[in-house]
Amino acid sequence: MQNWLSPMEWQAVLISAKVAFWATLAITPMAFLTAYALVRWEFPGKTILNGLAHLPLILPPVVTGYMLLLLFGTQGFIGGWLQDIGIVLAFRWTGAAVAAGVMAFPLMVRALRLSLEAIDIRLEQAAATLGASPIWVFATVTVPLMIPGLLTGTILSFAKALGEFGATITFAANIPGQTQTIPSAIYALLQVPGQEDAAARLVVISVSIALAALFLSEALARRAHKRLEGL
Amino acid sequence: MLEVQARHRFTEFELNVDFAASNGITVLFGPSGSGKSTIANLVAGLLRPQDGRVVLGDRVLSDRQHDIWVPPHRRRIGYVFQDARLLPHLTVRKNLLYGRWFAKVRSNPEEFTHVVALLGLQSLLERRPAHLSGGEKQRVAIGRALLSKPDLIIADEPLAALDQARKAEILPYFERLRDEISTPMLYVSHSSSEVSRLASTVVTLSGGRVLQQGDPASVFGDPAILPMGPRGAGSVLDVVVVRQHSDGLTELSAGGQPLFVPHTPHAVGTSVSVRIAAHDVILARKLPEEISALNIVPGVVTQIHKGDGPGAMVALQSQAGRFLARVTQRSVQRLNLAPGTDCFAIIKSVAIAPRDIH
Numbered sequence: 001m002q003n004w005l006s007p008m009e010w011q012a013v014l015i016s017a018k019v020a021f022w023a024t025l026a027i028t029p030m031a032f033l034t035a036y037a038l039v040r041w042e043f044p045g046k047t048i049l050n051g052l053a054h055l056p057l058i059l060p061p062v063v064t065g066y067m068l069l070l071l072f073g074t075q076g077f078i079g080g081w082l083q084d085i086g087i088v089l090a091f092r093w094t095g096a097a098v099a100a101g102v103m104a105f106p107l108m109v110r111a112l113r114l115s116l117e118a119i120d121i122r123l124e125q126a127a128a129t130l131g132a133s134p135i136w137v138f139a140t141v142t143v144p145l146m147i148p149g150l151l152t153g154t155i156l157s158f159a160k161a162l163g164e165f166g167a168t169i170t171f172a173a174n175i176p177g178q179t180q181t182i183p184s185a186i187y188a189l190l191q192v193p194g195q196e197d198a199a200a201r202l203v204v205i206s207v208s209i210a211l212a213a214l215f216l217s218e219a220l221a222r223r224a225h226k227r228l229e230g231l
Numbered sequence: 232m233l234e235v236q237a238r239h240r241f242t243e244f245e246l247n248v249d250f251a252a253s254n255g256i257t258v259l260f261g262p263s264g265s266g267k268s269t270i271a272n273l274v275a276g277l278l279r280p281q282d283g284r285v286v287l288g289d290r291v292l293s294d295r296q297h298d299i300w301v302p303p304h305r306r307r308i309g310y311v312f313q314d315a316r317l318l319p320h321l322t323v324r325k326n327l328l329y330g331r332w333f334a335k336v337r338s339n340p341e342e343f344t345h346v347v348a349l350l351g352l353q354s355l356l357e358r359r360p361a362h363l364s365g366g367e368k369q370r371v372a373i374g375r376a377l378l379s380k381p382d383l384i385i386a387d388e389p390l391a392a393l394d395q396a397r398k399a400e401i402l403p404y405f406e407r408l409r410d411e412i413s414t415p416m417l418y419v420s421h422s423s424s425e426v427s428r429l430a431s432t433v434v435t436l437s438g439g440r441v442l443q444q445g446d447p448a449s450v451f452g453d454p455a456i457l458p459m460g461p462r463g464a465g466s467v468l469d470v471v472v473v474r475q476h477s478d479g480l481t482e483l484s485a486g487g488q489p490l491f492v493p494h495t496p497h498a499v500g501t502s503v504s505v506r507i508a509a510h511d512v513i514l515a516r517k518l519p520e521e522i523s524a525l526n527i528v529p530g531v532v533t534q535i536h537k538g539d540g541p542g543a544m545v546a547l548q549s550q551a552g553r554f555l556a557r558v559t560q561r562s563v564q565r566l567n568l569a570p571g572t573d574c575f576a577i578i579k580s581v582a583i584a585p586r587d588i589h
Contacts, residue, residue: 122312123316123318123319125303125316126312126316126317126318128277128304129277129303129306130309130330130375130376133304141318145320227320227359227361228319229319
């Protein structure tokens with residue numbers, strides 16, 4: 001594999017994987033909480049939360065990246081404060097992870113929301129009559145029944161984070177070995193004549209990962225469905 | 232002992248009830264929309280009444296005036312839902328053990344074995360709910376409620392979603408519970424045959440109010456306040472098809488007592504149940520001779536209830552099971568009927584229609 005890819009391409013693959021892994025891991029609990037709040041809780045500002053969670057899905061990615069720069073840049077509202085405690089996100093791989101996470105967030109929320117909405121509340125009532133307190137109902141009924149959605153959401157978010165381009169390049173730039181992910185590497189290669197072969201290799205990797213993620217999430221969803229519904 | 236006093240107003244319906252349930256099976260009986268399931272949910276804590284109190288034994292479960300509210304998971308009330316509601320991600324075994332895990336009083340392994348045997352669940356233990364039939368699911372749901380060591384079991388129309396054959400499969404299990412397990416049960420039903428087979432006490436409901444409360448014979452003996460009218464009263468016997476006779480009759484056996492009914496297509500050896508309407512039963516003190524009726528069943532009077540009208544409901548215990556006979560009060564006097572009296576129940580074969588046999 002390393003012989004087939006140049007060091008620069010191989011680095012892009014590794015950075016992409018690192019960025020996507022941490023992005024997915026970081027947004028999972030937040031997306032879970034958001035989905036739970038949107039489905040199960042009534043509170044003022046619910047529509048606003050719903051809008052905010054879905055914003056990255058509909059905004060041009062470059063706008064999302066620019067807003068991240070405004071918020072988390074070293075001069076930014078939150079970024080300045082983070083810098084004081086020694087954390088810099090802009091133009092670092094961590095920044096690429098933040099951008100990828102923000103862009104993948106709506107996909108994860110949607111997947112979790114759908115699986116939570118599909119849970120029959122009456123099953124939770126039944127568990128309560130058997131002596132399970134709300135926390136136990138959550139841990140032994142709600143979460144297990146959400147696992148198919150959690151798997152689908154994680155896989156889709158990972159694939160999305162792996163391929164995120166617009167917000168990442170705006171917020172974290174395109175520094176080889178630092179913040180250059182697969183898509184930003186493809187972009188860089190296409191800017192220079194004669195690099196089509198290298199670009200093509202990365203395109204093949206991108207397409208394979210995306211298809212594998214889709215098939216995997218479909219297969220897991222089917223398996224979970226079969227287990228629960230007996231179909 | 233369960234005491235319920237509750238008022239709850241919905242947009243188009245007001246529930247206002249006051250009743251008590253003691254040991255055995257208390258059936259909440261009434262047409263749909265009479266408030267039966269609402270009461271079940273109030274008692275289980277799935278619905279919070281706007282006013283009133285629920286007391287189970289020495290525990291106050293809810294009391295609006297004193298602001299007492301015990302959440303469902305601390306009520307120790309096992310609930311058998313109409314749609315079973317088994318946890319789909321757990322095997323039958325884990326469903327059965329789910330409630331036991333939370334119970335304060337740890338049950339012993341023998342109890343698990345006993346309940347599994349009682350409900351015939353041995354072969355299902357490793358299956359998932361999705362692979363069970365409706366009747367099997369309901370049996371698991373009953374077992375699951377029992378094993379949570381409840382102080383009360385609520386069954387909300389547990390047979391309503393099942394077809395006739397499955398109903399006949401599940402009913403005997405409830406009878407075994409009533410006879411073998413001391414946990415009291417609140418059983419919601421709109422079927423008079425379930426009442427006559429299961430009830431120790433009946434609470435009849437209509438339009439969100441309690442009409443009457445008492446033993447089945449006395450409740451069914453009062454036609455004026457029976458929600459379905461006196462024609463709804465009857466008894467159900469478990470029988471086995473013994474023989475198909477060449478003259479078009481089918482011979483059944485109810486606990487050894489032969490019964491002749493018009494031809495039914497059920498195969499010899501199958502277990503079925505026969506519903507006998509109370510007004511189709513004639514009572515006699517002496518064994519009648521030269522009578523056209525083919526079925527004469529000896530029994531003992533257990534209860535007599537006189538209604539406001541001229542009628543009376545007589546409950547009998549016989550080898551074939553429990554009977555209800557609706558006769559006139561004049562007949563009760565003429566025959567000198569009283570609890571303990573031996574008599575014969577006479578049932579015309581042709582009075583039993585094919586739809587009474589399941």
